[in-house]
Amino acid sequence: MSKKMKSAKDSFTIMNELVLPNDTNTLNNLMGGRLLHWMDIAAAISAQKHCNRIVVTASVDNVSFKQPIKLGDVITIEAKVTRAFNTSVEVRLDVWAENIPSGTRMKSNEAYYTFVAVDQSGRTIPVPELQAETADEIELYEGALRRRQLRLVLSGKMDAHDATELKALFFKD
Template structure:
């Protein structure tokens, strides 16, 4: 049996101020800059869980729900949802806060997958993720379906072998 580690130990909160160099011509945070920040927060979360060097393996759909304006404070919250052999799924929420107006909105959400590697760059086992709260359990329970969907879309799993997706679609 592999070692277990509570997912709360992987929690990361990162805060950034949107400056002029981070924005596009509409004074909104550039999408590429947002992805950069999300990758950093998620990587730190995966490293906390695995105590290893990690590499980004995949990024799920990232939807930009709300533009983030120049001068806004961006808070990224990341946490491992589930660990497999050497890979970990990390969930990220992004919040945009306009401090003068007192408003805060969720602008982005995504799942990233990281693989823990040894000093030679070979995948290495990670501890199992132990969810404790109802939200952690919900994200943990859905992680296998999301993983199988990623693998099917990447051509690394045949749709017929995606048992969790069959159950989802009653195939």
């Protein structure tokens, strides 16, 4: 039985949050943990849209904080599935911070989250394939296998010698 195919645009999610005093540290900057929480929610919504199933967070790639996000800023989190594997999906997130009174908007963060689809008993289940259509979607789709292999190698779930996509970056036949 072949799996269903879904378009990348079907999983696109935009989430907005206002940075309030309870979200900040003593410097009135957004706490990193709060941003990661919001990113996890946006990514999970995107993954669930793709899978039409319950999903659980499997991994979070490196998240770097480029600029502090200030009290009163509006955060926009854009999330979309970049590739589906057997039972998991990779979700790309871009985070923007906007100061509405000044009219400034800056990119604050980007990251990749991985989710696994599960049934009501918590057992993994197959997910629909992803159809990348635009040039950007195809580039993200193609890079997803390398990112996945890197995650698996770093977590000890894959031997580096078996990471053929990663090796191809460094070694020519």
